[in-house]
Amino acid sequence: MGIGDDLMLFEETVPERCRYRVQVILPVEGPYDYLAPDGGDEGERFLPLGQIVMVPVGKRILPGVIWGGEPDTSVPQAKLRQIEAITDLPPLKDELRQFIEWVASYTLFPRGSVLKMVLSAPQALESVAGQKLYRQGDTDTEDTSFRITPARQKVLDLLAGSGGWTAVELAREAGVSGSVIKGLEQAGVVEGYLEVPDFSFPLPPSGIKGPVLSEDQRAAADDLINKVRAGNFAAVVLDGVTGSGKTEVYFEAIEAALGEGQQILVLLPEIALSSQWLDRFEQRFGVRPAEWHSELTPALRRKTWRAVSEGKAPVVVGARSSLFLPYEKLGLIIVDEEHEASFKQEEGVCYHARDMAVVRARGCHCPVVLASATPALETMINVQNGRYERLVLSGRHGGAGMPDVELVDLRFDKPERLDSGQGWLSQALRGAIRQTLEAGEQAMLFLNRRGYAPLTLCRTCGHRLQCPHCTAWLVEHRRFSRLQCHHCGYSTRLPDSCPSCDAEGSLVPCGPGVERIVEEAKKLFPEARIGLMASDTMTSPAATREMIERIEKREVNLLVGTQVVAKGYHFPYLTLVGVVDADLGLFGGDLRAAERTFQLLHQVAGRAGRAEHKGRVILQTSDPQHPVMQTLKAGDRDKFLEIEAETRSRGGLPPFGRLAAVIVSGPEEAELDNFCATMARAIPTIDGARILGPAPAPLSLLRGKFRRRFLVMTRRSVAPQAVARSWLQGLKSPSRVRVVVDIDPYSFL
Incomplete structure (x- = not known):
């Protein structure tokens, strides 16, 4: 952008x-x-x-x-x-x-x-009506008709110790009626007052010192501190290998901003799953930060929004939507794991929170820190072009070494079948897990696919169970005995017979999900203490925290998980990471497929060997010569970025060109196609730009709506917004047809 x-x-x-x-x-x-x-x-x-x-x-x-x-x-x-x-x-x-x-x-x-x-918090916009409380007034009343009855004395005795009682609480505790309290108030013996709710979060106490930093960490921290104190805009990439202590470095910048009386925003991907980060913050600063994400109760959303607007929330940790809160004095923005695709919003207003964070920081005249072990290619090109500065942490904190990465070629080391069916773990990976567990250490199996199996088909007629509302297969979740669509949420039970040919007992699962890997691990390693981490099992911050504590206490020694395990967790005794299907997500037409796969596998691999124990990573792949696999094995991230940049530059793809997706959807396919034909005829001829389409979207039916896509491709010097405006401004869509423009698209579904 x-x-x-x-x-x-x-x-x-x-x-x-x-x-x-x-x-x-x-x-x-x-x-x-x-x-x-x-x-x-x-x-x-x-x-x-x-x-x-x-x-x-x-x-x-x-x-x-x-x-x-x-x-x-x-x-x-x-x-x-x-x-x-x-x-x-x-x-x-x-x-x-x-x-x-x-x-x-x-x-x-x-x-x-x-x-x-x-x-975004309607309750926060309502006027704050204070709550009426009672405290002791002037007991020397001049009203000669006023008498202290036993009932009145009970109330006065309670208020003598402390004020701040509501009428209901006071009457209940004293065992009197409300009229007793009202009579005391009229005589002036009891005083009623309004107390406005406290919309504030505690300020971390000053003088709390963090851990001793390494030389590289200290130099990076001092640079950020100077930028915070200067009070000017700066975009800084904090580029450090996994386990290098990036969090502790930007904690120093947070401390400096607090010292300047500024507010700080920390953007995290999937904030509801980041309980370990929140615990680290509390250990470092002595208080919990304000949180902003979809799991907040309405009351807490009201309090947080009000506190932010009044400057009474010193530190806010949130999902991408927290970027739009009305900060009173924003002095520092941090985007942790800035490469994460979850920072891109694709429902409602389409925007990328990382890029918008840079824009907001410039408007606030404050620094923005983009932290990652695998910065996005767009970010690194901005560094090369001088738009962003770069601070490098080249080694792991505490002297821990990077893990060794091994490739297992599944064409030769084919997983053996089990009694219950196909196995998914190679002999090399099985042996490494067994060796790790026998050494009293922890292992992790990673597969970025939820559920038991991604597809269920009939072995009699070949029918595949598909969502009735989307062009997507139904995923079996055996833990819940359900089939589920991961796009619209449709759910149903697994039928006893094939819906197409009525054959009974013919429906079989195809392919593995994490539940199936757990099943295989239980059979291969019956003594292992197995835990499962996926977004449908870690349904709340409390559930996530409980699982993390079990891992830290070593109550779990074999962890199976999806991408939620790749987001910055620190497990000192985890020494082996096995990736069940390293090729998953590598293909399929997404221009960032290779980059996303490299980032995800690099982050997963970084969970291994973060303390004194040496780490080992095994990637199961059917294409070991792919540049992603070879650069991961060599630990050469910069070489991967060089290859990826060359590939995209040849095709004029971002960040060397610009894209905008135009998604057209509607409930009637014929009406939709007719309007798309009208749009195609109106495509303008603009130098440096071309518009492709219409074409059915890969998910051509989503939530009951048919979908078609156009793609606007421009040179870097041509704004796709101007192209889209000149094309679409004269077109009037039917009432049931919706046209959405996604500038800088990340998803091509």
Whole structure:
């Protein structure tokens, strides 16, 4: 993306006192005009730019924000509706409104849709009504008719010890009626007061020292500290091998930002599964950070959003959506595991949180740190072009060595069949696991495929069980005795007979998922203490934390897992990692398939040998000569990036060219194809750009909607946004057909 491009200028025209431009959280591009709440009298309250208000839209009352620009005076004032209410929240800062404008322009989504991501906690927008509490008042009342009855004395005795009781709590504890408390309040003996909820998170105590850093770590940490204290924008890639202590380095930068009174945002992939990171933060700083992700309760979302907007959440750790929170004084952004594809949002507004983090940091005039052992090719090209700086941690912390990587050629070392059917572990991998377990160490088997089997077919007629709503096979989850679609969530039980030919007992699982690997491991290693980590078994941070504790206590010595085990976990006694199918994900038309496979396997391999015990990694592959396998074996990441850059450069693919995907979907296939034909006829001729399609998407049916794709390909110097605008702006789609533009697409399904 064009990170170096200038931010869009934001118009700061102050509106008339009685008419305001209000941007609402609907998928609309521009703001609407509204009258001030009191109709425009001279005594009205002036509303600053960024003020959050509630306005009528049709029959609904929706949040909106006072935006810049001149009111539309062509609309008579008599036709304007009034602002319904003014919230007690701080106005959105200029930098955030500029960021909203920039994201909307870059992604081609309406400004209102982007604003909705900012105002994402409806409860937080409500006025804070304090809770009425009671405490002891003046016991020397001048009311001669007032008497201290036994019931009243019980209340006074309770309040003498402490205040802060609600009427219900006080009446229940004293064993009296509410009228007793009301009489005490009227006499002035008991005092009622309002207590506003505390929307704040604790500030880490000063003076807490972290571990002693190595020379490389200290140099990198000092560089980041200087940038934080300078208070200027800088994009820094923290490039360190797995286990090099990148987290401790940027913890030092966090400490410096806290010392400057700034807020810090740490973006993590899959925040709900990052309990070990949160524990490390608490050990280092003595408090837990504020969290922001989809698992929060409504009450906690309200508290966190309010605390962020008021500057009372010093450190926020969140998923990609936390980038759009209304920080009061953001001074540092950290994107951990910046290469992760999960930072790309593909539902709703399509954006990449890593790239948008760089944009937001520039708007806030603060540093942004992109940390990874396997930085994305786009990131490394930005380093080469001088857009980003790079800090390198070349060795593992504490002197631990990198693991040895071995390739097992499955064409020659074929897994043997078991009594129950096909096996999936080669003799070499079986022997290595047995040796590791006998040595009292831990082993891990990695397969990036959930469930028991990815496909179920009939051995009589060949029928394959498919999702009725998607062009996808149903995955068997034997633990739950269900078949499930991993795209739309459809679930059903495994039928007793084939739905096509009615043959009974003919349905057989094909291929392995992690549940099937667990089954094989139990038969081969009956004495092993086996644990399973996958996104459908680690359903909450608590479940993840429990499994991590079991591994750390060595209650588990053979771990089987999907990609959730690759995200930065540190297991000191884990010395062997076996990858069951290293080729999985390497093919299939995704331009980043090789890069993603290299990154994932490199991260998985990095779980082995992170302490004093030497690590060993075994990759089972049917294509050991593939550049991904050879560079992994050699431990030569830079060589892989060189090969990948050359391949993409020849094809004009990102980061050497630009892409935009246009996905067209609808419930009726004929109607969809007719409109796509209309779109194809309207494709413009633009120098440096070409538009391919339409073509059925690989998932041509998803959640009951048929899908077609166009691909906009441009030279690096040509903005795909401009191409898409000139092509699509004159086309009006049928009401049931949806057109979505994805700038810089990551998924090609």
